[in-house]
Structure formats: C-alpha cells, structure tokens
Amino acid sequence: MTNYGLVIDQERCIGCQTCAVTCKQENNVPMGQFWNRVLTVGGDHIDTPEGSYPEDGESGDLDMQYQPTACQHCENAPCVKVCPVNATYKREDGIVEIDYDKCIGCRYCMAACPYNARVFNWDEPQHRPEEGTGDVEERPQGVVEKCTFCSHRVEEGLDPACAVNCPADARIFGDLDDETSTVSKYVNEYNTEQLLDEKGTDPNTYYVQGEMTPGRTWTSDKLESELDEQPTAEEAGDPDSEKSMQGATADPVWGDD
Numbered sequence: 001m002t003n004y005g006l007v008i009d010q011e012r013c014i015g016c017q018t019c020a021v022t023c024k025q026e027n028n029v030p031m032g033q034f035w036n037r038v039l040t041v042g043g044d045h046i047d048t049p050e051g052s053y054p055e056d057g058e059s060g061d062l063d064m065q066y067q068p069t070a071c072q073h074c075e076n077a078p079c080v081k082v083c084p085v086n087a088t089y090k091r092e093d094g095i096v097e098i099d100y101d102k103c104i105g106c107r108y109c110m111a112a113c114p115y116n117a118r119v120f121n122w123d124e125p126q127h128r129p130e131e132g133t134g135d136v137e138e139r140p141q142g143v144v145e146k147c148t149f150c151s152h153r154v155e156e157g158l159d160p161a162c163a164v165n166c167p168a169d170a171r172i173f174g175d176l177d178d179e180t181s182t183v184s185k186y187v188n189e190y191n192t193e194q195l196l197d198e199k200g201t202d203p204n205t206y207y208v209q210g211e212m213t214p215g216r217t218w219t220s221d222k223l224e225s226e227l228d229e230q231p232t233a234e235e236a237g238d239p240d241s242e243k244s245m246q247g248a249t250a251d252p253v254w255g256d257d
C-alpha cells in the first residue's frame with residue numbers, strides 16, 4: 001500500500017523560504033497564513049544562533065540550522081482523534097486531510113497538534129492577487145486549514161510543490177512503503193529523526209542532518225544512485241544528532257504578507 005512521506009535534509013536547507021512561498025502560491029493560502037514555515041534550531045528564539053561570537057581574537061562557535069516545518073502527516077495523528085465531526089482524517093495513502101464542508105471551526109485539532117501546523121480562518125480569507133493563486137479552491141471563513149502534501153498534485157503523479165521548487169534539493173517526497181524509493185532509502189538507511197517523537201505521533205515527515213551532504217548531487221536520480229553507494233550512518237559513525245528541535249512548536253514570526 002502507498003504511504004506518502006517526506007524527508008527534509010537540514011544540512012542542505014539554506015533557509016531561503018522558497019518552500020513556504022511556493023506552498024502559498026500552489027495552495028492559494030490566504031494572506032497572513034502559512035502552511036509551511038521555515039523555523040530555526042539554535043538559540044532560544046527563531047533566527048538566532050546558539051554558541052558564542054568571536055571575542056579577543058578567538059573564533060566563535062555560532063551554530064544555527066533551518067528547520068522547515070508543516071503538517072507532519074502523523075500516523076498516529078492527535079488532530080484526527082479529537083475532531084468531533086470527523087472532518088480531519090488520515091487517507092489510506094498516508095496524507096492527513098480536512099473536509100472543509102464538515103469542519104465546524106471548533107479548533108480542537110489546533111490545540112491537539114503538537115507541531116502548530118494548522119491555521120484558522122478567523123476572517124473572510126484575503127488573497128493577493130484577489131482572484132487567488134494556484135488551482136486549489138480557497139477555503140471559507142471559519143475553518144481550519146493546513147498542508148495537504150499537495151494531494152491535488154500527488155493524485156496526478158507529481159511531487160508537492162515545495163519538494164519540486166526547493167533550490168537546495170533539501171526535500172525528498174515519496175512512498176515510504178516502497179523500499180526502492182529514495183525517501184525509503186533515507187529513512188531505512190540513514191540517521192533520520194521525527195520531530196517530537198516522544199509525543200508518539202509517528203510523523204510521516206523525517207529530518208536528516210549531516211551524513212548526506214558530502215558528494216550529494218543536485219538531481220534526484222543521481223542522488224538515488226549515490227544513496228546506494230554511500231555508507232550508512234552506523235558505518236560512517238554517528239553524527240551529532242542530539243540537537244534539540246525546540247523550534248518545532250514556536251509560533252511563526254511573520255509580518256503581514
């Protein structure tokens with residue numbers, strides 16, 4: 001059976017926000033709302049590094065990584081469990097979606113989601129340009145919305161817009177149940193992490209740091225063949241994978257778009 005998932009390579013991500021913007025365009029996301037946010041891992045606040053600045057001729061050790069975050073399409077999704085009208089549901093192909101006709105705007109799902117992945121249309125959604133963008137119908141006032149893994153594209157055999165348009169090739173989408181897929185090779189052969197795994201949500205989104213970057217090329221075909229050749233995380237020795245994921249639950253820091 002198909003089970004769609006996403007791997008985000010944090011070593012590759014350059015924090016350009018293309019995924020956030022292309023998501024808005026593709027999915028006709030209203031002004032002031034984002035389904036896809038690029039957070040940071042490092043200091044106590046978004047966009048701040050941990051470590052120290054250079055001082056007295058010594059080099060500093062500032063460190064910060066980008067952490068793109070959207071709906072994680074959890075296998076054990078708390079948002080699905082709490083929805084009183086079954087408007088939020090997990091599809092057989094692993095995508096968590098919302099039936100906007102059923103949603104009553106109670107926002108229980110927003111409270112239940114540990115990833116702050118959902119947004120609520122308090123007002124009549126505004127778009128720029130006014131006629132909207134992309135082929136996805138706008139959602140009405142009073143409902144919750146979020147990332148769908150671009151299900152409208154996936155159903156046509158296309159990858160989500162964020163994966164296609166990422167200039168750093170940091171997003172790999174595919175079928176987790178197909179062991180020959182690139183996304184499966186990442187998950188099965190490398191040291192990937194799921195955000196807030198202590199919550200037991202078992203996300204279909206995985207993060208990888210470090211071991212893929214050396215020698216990795218820019219096209220997915222070459223990438224796949226290289227995956228066959230490269231040592232596993234165990235063979236290569238464990239990278240520093242203990243960095244906290246404190247950014248995952250942070251509120252986005254956006255001005256009006």
Ligand code: SF4
Binds near residue numbers: 168
């Ligand atoms: S588009 Fe790619 S490189 Fe840019 S922020 Fe998103 S994941 Fe990172």
Ligand code: SF4
Binds near residue numbers: 072077118
């Ligand atoms: S990330 Fe949040 S909205 Fe997405 S499936 Fe998990 S609990 Fe639901």
